[in-house]
Amino acid sequence: MTTSIKKLILGDQGLLVIFILAFALVSLTVPNFLTERNMLGLLQSVVTVGVIACTMMFCLAARDFDLSVGSNVAFCGMVAVMASNATGSIFLGILTALAAGALVGLFNGVVIAKFRINALITTLATMQIVRGLALISSDGRAVGIDDPGFYQLALSRFLGVPTPIWVLAALFIVFGFVLNRTVFGKNTLAMGGNPEASRLAGVNVDWMRIWIFTLQGFICAVAGILLASRITSGQPNAATGLELSVISACVLGGVSLAGGRATMTGVIVGVMIMGIAENVMNLLNIQAFYQYVVRGFILLLAVLLDNMRSSAIGRR
Amino acid sequence: MTTSIKKLILGDQGLLVIFILAFALVSLTVPNFLTERNMLGLLQSVVTVGVIACTMMFCLAARDFDLSVGSNVAFCGMVAVMASNATGSIFLGILTALAAGALVGLFNGVVIAKFRINALITTLATMQIVRGLALISSDGRAVGIDDPGFYQLALSRFLGVPTPIWVLAALFIVFGFVLNRTVFGKNTLAMGGNPEASRLAGVNVDWMRIWIFTLQGFICAVAGILLASRITSGQPNAATGLELSVISACVLGGVSLAGGRATMTGVIVGVMIMGIAENVMNLLNIQAFYQYVVRGFILLLAVLLDNMRSSAIGRR
Amino acid sequence: MSAYLEFSGISKSYPGVKALSDVSFGVRKGAVHGLMGENGAGKSTLIRILSGDAAADEGTVRLDGETQHYQSTRDAFDAGVVVIHQELQLVPGLTVAENLCLGRFPATGGVIGFSAMYEDVRRKLELAGISVDPTRKVAELSIGERQMVEIAKAVMLDARVIALDEPTSSLSSRESEILFSLIDRLREDGRVILYISHRLDEVFRLCDSLTVLRDGRLAAHHETIKGVTRDQIVSEMVGREISDIWGWRSRPVGAVELEVDSVHGEKLPVPASFEARRGEILGFFGLIGAGRSELLRMISGADPRAGGHVRVGGVEIASGQPAEAIRKGVVLCSEDRKFDGIIQGRSLEENILISSRRHLTRFGVLDLRQEGQVAETFLKKLRVRTPSRKQDIINLSGGNQQKVILCRWLSEKGVRVLLVDEPTRGIDVGAKSEIYDILYQLAEEGMAIVVISSELPEVMGICDRILVMCEGRISAEIERADFNEQSILAAALPDEVTAASVG
């Protein structure tokens, strides 16, 4: 009996099991946590981080790094709103934003892969450049949307669940599939494990990197559009610091910064842990300054538990 | 003639040469740049980043990462001020702050080395915890200094040069020496270059990491004290985002994020490039939003130049 | 004389693997003790336990009758044990001397005395006959030179027990000789030397006594090697007889398949040209640094070429990228498995299928069932010792990793030219003959095979034709009928050396 529980916790799905236990605990002890409304609120609050974590997972798995996601989200939100207003068509606005996001990603990818500039520096640079562009294009101001139909992206519901949550779920499934069941996913993981060996085995490492960053940019646009719809305007200051939240959600979910290791379930759990921590602290009315401290310790605890688990596996 | 110039630029000291050329160019074209006042102002403006870059260099060289430096600087500044006020002794205040900084570093080091938690997550956690502590201890407000003698730390001059600049210079010399001429430095580089080999050679990797982080914490306290003296108060919100500036200065200076590669001159040049960019943009009255864009491109350009240089070396 | 170093009842398990069970034996002072066994038999694990890098589940290590309780490699070192590991353990960014002194720099108050350090290292290297400049960075050294630096660790330290785990796997015979005379000296000095190798010649050349491991157990222990025969050791290792390890058989040779025309590049400035035919096994022999690897790397696209043409079946490989070469049927199994071969953190299955899976996919989507089958097939074929195909490759023994990389290229379909650089590096005798057999089969099916080997008997044993390289040029071409050790070596040695050795 106890051994089978042990096996469960320390097994491959251990992180998930720990998460489910923690979730159960929180549900039982925190009032108002396990209500439909709060669950939907919680899920909506993790949409931005969750959406971007999907592609950040690929980026990290390939031993890269993207700090420009926050700026890109803000930028694409701005573009979506401004292009919608300019063309009078929401559809065109969205298309333009997706193209803009992918372009930023492409730029990152080309600079990193072809000019061989360190990913940290490159994306730190684009982070600034893109934020600057967002600010310049709007003169630093929030831009309202002319056509209220734009709000429907975030407000509309299907089976009682808001669209952004469906989008998030769909992306989790798609990218989970891509990671585990496609050549693209496997090549990404191989590149992270040993880039030179992968190149010699015929993986076009440069192309892969460019694709990964472009995809990342495209997904930033998706997040930016949803965010703009949710806050009913394009805001050049939105999503600052997002990069660190996303990266820590990924690392929390077991993605290795040294590349080569990533799972979609892990990332989902990582995203949810961060979201729940925030949600519960607010439900429990923990004072803002103490929230910093608590957040820090939750991060440590979550990784510690996971580490104990994996070293226990090693020891068996 | 041209070949010898090429040799110079592409040689070991190439980054330095590029830097000197850029410096000369800026001096000639930007009015007021090369004045004694501006030089002193420039140097003072890089003190915080420069001081912390000294130890961050070790951290990165050992293949680690410290995101908590910004919070720690703010925290130590607060501690210095509050302890000075409480004890009525500036000396005791400084001592307490140094101890507090080192303690934060020690905590990082122990968690990373002994519990084997990823350095990014650990220091992201302490970044939040320590910022939280700084905010809690001051209720989120800046704390003024009772004894004006404290300002003297930053205001006093020796040979016409403010003390903080002397401190910075001294630290550059000391840590340059430590990196190249001591067992500690060589072990750090070895750990980053090949952790497994270092461990097998009997380097006590855990101890080294703990020491490096403790030292980093200690140096954060030095920076925090100087900063508090300079801004004549302890501010819980000070130095946010400092970690990224420091890390990019280091990477700009040729420190490898993959560990094992670092030089003090490189780091000094990296710090100076960032400081000069800032200084010149303000001298030229470049608009705030455009500053983002320019800063981004300068980063890219600097790394690109350096990359061209090192790939040229590789080709020789 | 009683044993100075004693293993008693050593057992060690990893998940799904019993690496060592109840191993006991002893080694005398002043003896070179051979340790042999198939890939995955547990040799490296035993050495790791000796060096404090791994802890035994059961059993003890005794030195001079004293039971050792190591907590770390440092403790083992302090007890006088030095281990030269199977995988190179060097820090590329440090100089040779710094690498040799790592962990024990000569320092006063933490400040290193560099001039004394370099002086000391230079002297010791000279004494040992190792000609590597101590001030050079390890990153600039060739793989052979690195191996010599690794070996130099043994002479730097005044160790009582020295264990060497396959030290010659990337050395040519010339450098091996330097090592052997070094070991002879250490033996005379009264040290205890534990020597792991898959090369029987070396074992007979060096060892006084011998232990054979099989499946983690002690299969045989010979207090003296006198009277022990090769066949006996082989059967103790693999549990069966192997009559002719090379097993060369003649086969028809067809049309030209690979044309290499004036290929040259940065590291190989002299243009090289040669052809390989369908069904032919072409060998490359040369000393370390002769440029064989560089040539094959340029052919396969691993390194850029500055000029020249490579054609397979008349089709030009233009881009010079590995991806193109592979798709046109030219694959290279490279010599450095750690940096160019294994993909750390990924399973054996993924390591095998990284290239060949493209034949099994539909619109980029994998067929996991077929992938599993392919992996199983080849793992079985090369008898890779592993609990499961899902195992992380890093957990395999060195020789088994090498086999997995071979699986990667054997599983590739449509290969017309197979380039293999030191294919049997670190592979046991049993598996070697199986690999040779696979090469013959592939050749019989019409593949052109190019083999680099630094083991002269191997090239002579399995090749139909040999090209000899010397200082970056192809210096001789010899048909199987004319194979002769003397002439091949003469072509491999630079002129001045030949003159000296003849004189």
Added chain:
Amino acid sequence: DDVKIGFLVKQPEEPWFQDEWKFADIAASEKGFTLVKIGAEDGEKVMSAIDNLGVQGVQGFVICTPDVKLGPGIVAKAAANGLKLMTVDDRLVGSDGEPLAEVPHMGISAVKIGETAGEAIVAEIKNRGWDMSKVGAIRVSYDQLPTAVDRVEGAIAKLKEAGFPEANIFDAPQARTDTEAALNAATVVLNKNADIKHWVAFGLNDEAVLGAVRAAEGVGIGADAMIGVGIGGADSAINEFKKPEPTGFFGTVIISPKRHGYETALNMYDWIVDDKEPEKLILTSGALALRDNYQDVRKDLGIE
């Protein structure tokens, strides 16, 4: 002849400061002096920026400081560089927490702005005839920013004064100062108190209150059940008023960047050129703007 005036602000990305700069620029072109604009987000940047101004030969500067406690440091730095000093928006204090009365200042107390927002909320609650004991209040807070605390405390003071029960005021701490963070924090408050039907919201600025309004919409609380009053009156707020249907964003307290930007720059100019020292303290007032009168309010403040 060659007059140069510096204008340092703490958050150059904020529209408010963009506007201050814009109006200061107008003064500069009218009078023909050079305006040097530098963003200085923290204490260290402020010190460097002042040095930088000195180097450029500026004669005086106006500053909105990132922290009022920087007071003594700024005064000393300005003196060391021989610069005339005026503050705008936020008034410097000494280490004892008392305002540095000798530095000329133009601004509006953060508490006052908050009070104006609070008063507006109270009036509208009464107007709608809600029962105060059944209304919930969302305090969108960002407590690490002292001004933010002062503003929300001002609003709360007015609510309490009007008999609003303290137990009905809920804290929604935002992790960052953007709308999304406020939205997420406010959502939790709303879900925790699903039984409360009527809500009011206030916070640091328009973006914060917008977040609360969006959160309410997200759980089906519309314009008729939410009274959000922001602070600032820049585009974020105006966009709300421009929407075809009214939203829960009821009003905003507009503070005029025109006087703060234009007049301070002008006063500094006069001080430098004519040695006419500005008044030590000028307090401007915030004006409440609603959906139907915001254009007039903006005109009155001279910012349309």
